[in-house]
Amino acid sequence: MKTTMKAAVLKGLETIVMEEVPVPEPKSGQVLVQVKASALCGSDLAGYSGHHSMIKWPVILGHEASGIIAKCGPGVDNWKEDDLVVIEPLFTCRKCQACLSGKYNLCADLKFAGHQVNGSLAEYVIAESRFIHRKPENVSFEEAALTEPASSPLHAVERCGIRLGDFVVIIGCGVTGFFTMQYVLSKGAEVLITDPAEFKLKIAEELGATYTLNPEKVNLEERVKALTGGMGAGCVIEAVGISETLASTVSLVKRGGTIMLIGYSEKESESFDLSTVTLAELTVLGSLAYCNDFPAVLKLMSMGKVKIKPIISHRLPLERVEEGIQMMKREEEGLLKIVISYD
Ligand SMILES: [Zn+2]
């Protein structure tokens, strides 16, 4: 086996350097995975721009990956070399109250690959053996790499308590919004999804949106009221994370309804009408990452119940990671998910 590997190392503010670094050694309970596909994420851009509290350079970015087991560390007996896997990129303490209660996504010492630990934008990456999952045969490495960004929306949707026939508003047609929409639709609810980018609304239609709306052209609150007999939506899912859209959720939801905040930005969001939360007895929920959600997502992918291909807009080789992040920074037209492929 090789002893060094190519890696895209975030070295400083807006500086990624391709370096030849030592192949890491899996410790007890860990595996070394040869990366076959690794996707770029908004949090990579945030880290690159110095706006992510968990990403400190120098670090190899990347937390959305699939690959082949290259080596098992001591004590790993349920996996073997050449197994095809999807990585749940977490490292947890296994000792805190959250870990002991099974809610490992709330671990007091939660670490992500590509954030506090070296990630998958390299030829090899380390993963915890208890956080890897077998890649279904009929799911490509590229699609499988999107299990991670598809899992946070599943975790969030499962927390919303959506029921057959509900009317749900999703704000934002990013990757998160698109996965969220597909899960909500599969729960038998109607979805109105919004975004100011017309190309994204077209993809939303392809993915089965009941209604799409461009808030720069049509008044969202009036449209929601018109479609719900004046009541408002049973559930509003905010998948952008800016104060303007966060503030709007309260006026879109019906009395007794639910607001889910998956959108996240490092900036403080100051405007949220808490008196209406009380007076309309709203349920306001947050959602962090995923916890035991990867198996369901992989099953849905294997069954063809969640579409991935329309969400992948670009493919680049490892050497062009920085270029991909720059494309995200420029918010290039037509850009959704960039997958780094290794062949
Ligand atoms: Zn991500």
Ligand SMILES: [Zn+2]
């Ligand atoms: Zn813990």
